[in-house]
Amino acid sequence: MARETWLLFRHHLRVTLRQKAGVAFGMIQPLLFLVLFGPIFATIGTWETLVPGLMVQLALMSTGLAGFGVVFERSSGVLERMRVTPASRLALLLGRVLGNAVTMTVQALLLVAVGYAFGLRAPAAGLLAGLALVVVLGVSLAALSYAVALTIDENLFAPVMSTAVVPLVLLSGAFLPMSMAPGWLDALSRVSPFRYTLEALRDLFAGHYATGAVAAGAAVTAAFAVAGLAVGTKVFNRENA
Amino acid sequence: MIETLGLSKTFRNGAHAVRGVDIHVGQGEIVGFLGPNGAGKTTTMRMLTTLLRPTSGTAVVAGRDLLREPAEVRRRIGYVSQGGAVNPFTPLGEELELQAMLHGLTRDRARARVREVLAGLDLAGTRDAIGATLSGGRRRRFDIAFALLHEPALLFLDEPTTGLDPQSRANLWDHVRRLRAEHDVTVFLTTHYLDEADALCDRVLIIDHGLIVAEGAPAELKTGGRTLDDVFLDITGRSLREEAGHGA
8 A cells, every 4th residue: 555655646746746837826825924914913923823823724725625636537537547446545545645745844844934034933843843733734634625525516626615714714713813702703613623733833833842732732633634534535435346 | 257146236316227237258258238328337337347336246357256355356457437537637658657556567567568558559659648639539549558557357448439430439449359369358348339339249238227138149139130229229219318317
């Protein structure tokens, strides 16, 4: 399975890199929020609060919409062709998911680098731990995105996912901490796993490692990843002998 | 090569697409699987290629149990789907190599096989072609190339010549015949062109409403001076069929 995962990962990365304009826009887009919204936010908050929020937003908007690729592969018959090889269904999923995770990691690194230029000052250990958490989140989101793409009508994927992503970003507290929200909104956001990931990220970026928020965020993110991969594999495997 | 007993498929909406079919296909045969739209051809083929789980029945495909060893079945079969499998935007050589390696070939062996298969299908020199630039006939031959990389013993072709001009159809028939003659490949194909079945197949199976309703060599079925078209219409009737929504 590892070989098949590697083959597909490499293939998808190569296909991604070939689309140079797509790569350029993919790298620039997350920075727009940082550059155009960050300086305003910095007047009421800190870069250590904002950048983790933008990283969660990035995960949702980058890997959360990864299913677009498989919509095309399904309609062109490419996915079915691969499903008639002995490659495991988990490998067919993981190869794609890891490719998406690498793209998102590069975007996140760029975000942090530009954040540093603006005034972000997070400790290296917190940054690395935070990146690791976001990568795990990205893997689960990509797997779920593929599951959704293979389940619903292909014409519905874009409107459904783009509609879902915005409230999920807002409910995570990406732009303003949910502690500032009214009770009902605060309670609603606690249903979303992204809030826990984000609160852990903010603690890590602040250099606080042994906190309840970090433990809860790591646990929720790990559980979300297991669930995402399980659902994704089940959908890739569906209707097979 | 194919042995099924009571193979059935009922979809979640209750539609009985295939109702207990028994199929026997021997080594080296070219067998045509005919039927009106929605008769159960594609559903049967998708079950035999492990893409759809049967509701009941048993099947041994290429010497392996379909339900217990689906990965082993996939290792031994090639499948060309109705809609094709060419990525329109990626260099085809790259896609072919990936496909071969997903079948377990090493990189060197995959490269060699891509060259061999492309040459065998009159596609030499098109390794760097992009799918979107190909004619229908070439694209179909690339679909077949994808299915032959791992040297399968059994090839499934789902409506391989639909939409092709007469020259491309005749060319494809030649390739299918050569696969059997030179490599002893068994071929199980669906088609709506009964002249194709007549010209190409040793035997045909006719399925209607999910049941096999006739079986035999084209010459055996064409009794009383009838053509295969006449036989087909006599057996399945002349009323128009609606396409089944689940791709039966």
